[in-house]
Amino acid sequence: MKANKTKAYIPALKYHWMTRFYYPLIQWGMQEKKLKMHLVHQAALQPDEVVMDLACGTGTLALFLQHSQAGVHVIGVDADPEILAIAKKKRKENQVDHIRFEEGFSDRLPFSNHLFHHVFTSLFIHHLSLEKKKETFEEVHRTLKSGGQFHILDFDNPQNGLMRVAFLPVQFLDGFETTSPHVKGIIPNLLKETGFAAIEETGKFSTIVGTLRAYRAFKP
Ligand SMILES: C[S@@+](CC[C@H](N)C(=O)[O-])C[C@H]1O[C@@H](n2cnc3c(N)ncnc32)[C@H](O)[C@@H]1O
Incomplete structure (x- = not known):
């Protein structure tokens, strides 16, 4: 685990007072279930596997993961x-007490090396500076088992002019420094630089706020 990093993060909708609106917004405005189930299905989880939902937000993906395969151990992490309080409330409402939610930063994950079979992350990487994106990918690599898989859903490489314009509101909200690398399509290169292999784009989706792409990569 790394130490002495800045304790800074951007909340889901930039401002803390807007966090309560995040879940309804993506649930109804972005076909959340369809997009997140795409990530769940590409993993083909097995019982007893240990999986992380990195920057889990309100825990929707963590719940989908737990429901998709009995016997998986799901840990959601968020700064x-x-x-996380909303995620824990949803866990209680859905009666899935065994999902663990932990507070933690993506650039110094509170886990030992080689722990996870799969790490998932959705709508998160575009929140990070280039340096933090790199450190986060290194931490995911460190905490995955050899042969483990990294599954990402995020804004990347708008597929046409309309999708490029649609992404502008996200850039205004989340900041141009963190989001601009995604206009060029940075995720596959970052995965390669970190040492991931068999990097594959598994899907692309047009949304009201730009193109989302799904990726899968393996730790050799
Ligand atoms: C846009 S939300 C996405 C939440 C969820 N993954 C989803 O798909 O709905 C981004 C999340 O990243 C979290 N976050 C931001 N910076 C973080 C960091 N450095 N480490 C861990 N979580 C962070 C925020 O608290 C927020 O919950």
Whole structure:
């Protein structure tokens, strides 16, 4: 685990007071279930596997993962205690007590090496500076088992002019520094630089706020 990093993060909708609106917004505005189930299906989870939902937000993907395969061990991690409180409430409502939610930063994950069979992350990497994106990918690589898989859903490489314009509101909200590398399509290169192999784009989706792409990569 790394130490002495800045304790800074961007909440789901930039401002803490907007966090309560995040879940309804992506649930109804972005076909959340279809997009997240795409990631779940590409993993083909097996019982007893240990999986992380990195920057889990309100825990929707963690719940989908737990429901998709009995016997998997799901751990959701997020830097924001306020959004984790919403995730824990949803866990209780859905009666899946065994999902663990932990507070933690993506660039110093509170886990030992080679722990996870799969790490998932959705709508998160575009929140990070280039340096933090790299450190986060290194941490995912460190905590995955050999042969483990990294599954990403995020804004990347708008597929046409309309999708490029649609992405502008996200850039205004989340910041141009963190989001601009995604206009060029940075994720496959970052995966390669970190040492991931068999990098594959598994899907692309047009949304009201730009193109989302899904990727899968393996730790050799
Ligand atoms: C846009 S939300 C996405 C939440 C969820 N993954 C989803 O798909 O709905 C981004 C999340 O990243 C979290 N976050 C931001 N910076 C972080 C960091 N450095 N480490 C861990 N979580 C972070 C925020 O608290 C927020 O919950």
